[in-house]
Amino acid sequence: MLRVSGTQRLPILPMFDVNRPFVCDMENTLVFDQDGLMSGRHMHLSFEVRLGVQVPAFHWLVASARELALKDGGSQLLHRAIEAVDDEDKLTLVRQFEGQVREISASRNATSVLQACVNKLPPRRQLRFLADEFRGHAVEAAKHRHQSALLERIIEHFPARELDDITQELVAAGAELCRHALGNQVMQRVLEHGTESQRCALAEVLCLDAPKAAQHRVAGNVVRCA
Numbered sequence: 001m002l003r004v005s006g007t008q009r010l011p012i013l014p015m016f017d018v019n020r021p022f023v024c025d026m027e028n029t030l031v032f033d034q035d036g037l038m039s040g041r042h043m044h045l046s047f048e049v050r051l052g053v054q055v056p057a058f059h060w061l062v063a064s065a066r067e068l069a070l071k072d073g074g075s076q077l078l079h080r081a082i083e084a085v086d087d088e089d090k091l092t093l094v095r096q097f098e099g100q101v102r103e104i105s106a107s108r109n110a111t112s113v114l115q116a117c118v119n120k121l122p123p124r125r126q127l128r129f130l131a132d133e134f135r136g137h138a139v140e141a142a143k144h145r146h147q148s149a150l151l152e153r154i155i156e157h158f159p160a161r162e163l164d165d166i167t168q169e170l171v172a173a174g175a176e177l178c179r180h181a182l183g184n185q186v187m188q189r190v191l192e193h194g195t196e197s198q199r200c201a202l203a204e205v206l207c208l209d210a211p212k213a214a215q216h217r218v219a220g221n222v223v224r225c226a
Contacts, residue, residue, distance in 0.1 A: 002026045058089060065096040066104065075109035082116050090121050094130075101133040102141070111146040118153040131158055131166060138169040142177055142186040155189040160198060167198045174205035 005023040031040035061081050068074030082090055094117040097104055105111040121127060131154050134141050141147040167190055170177060177183030191199055
């Protein structure tokens, strides 16, 4: 662990302002393979003060959000920022992913950042794009190993009536999704957080093959949730 403090005279580190003091801890981790050769290197930055106070640092995070979200260390930095800043700054951060939600949520690191934003921010109109970008692709997302988790958070936190189009897609493929290792989790969220009509529609799908579904190792979870 290396503690770095001082005042930069030239804009070398974009997260720090020029001619203003900063303090951060730098941790460098080396990864070696079975042959003893270095196979990876990770650097982590820990700030002594909250990022919400350091305006230049936050501006740099916003500008670099898409790139950072795809990396282990970068996503951790964004998580720390989400914990530190207020709701308006959280919204500014998550809006950097608008238009690329489906693409970037295929990344384990990036989808964890988006989930954190959904968990921490109250549902609002400005966040609707997170759900809208799955429209027409909800079934595919429900079966994706990373996107499915984000879809679960959206169903949990967004008003169910605003997700009716997405829920209809999911229910239409309910028989398949209930038997899918990841899709069944999404369908359980629909039963837990959907409107009465959405839950009834899914229940009707389950009733069409209830005996077999109840005995299925995955679909049985959805049946029990119903």
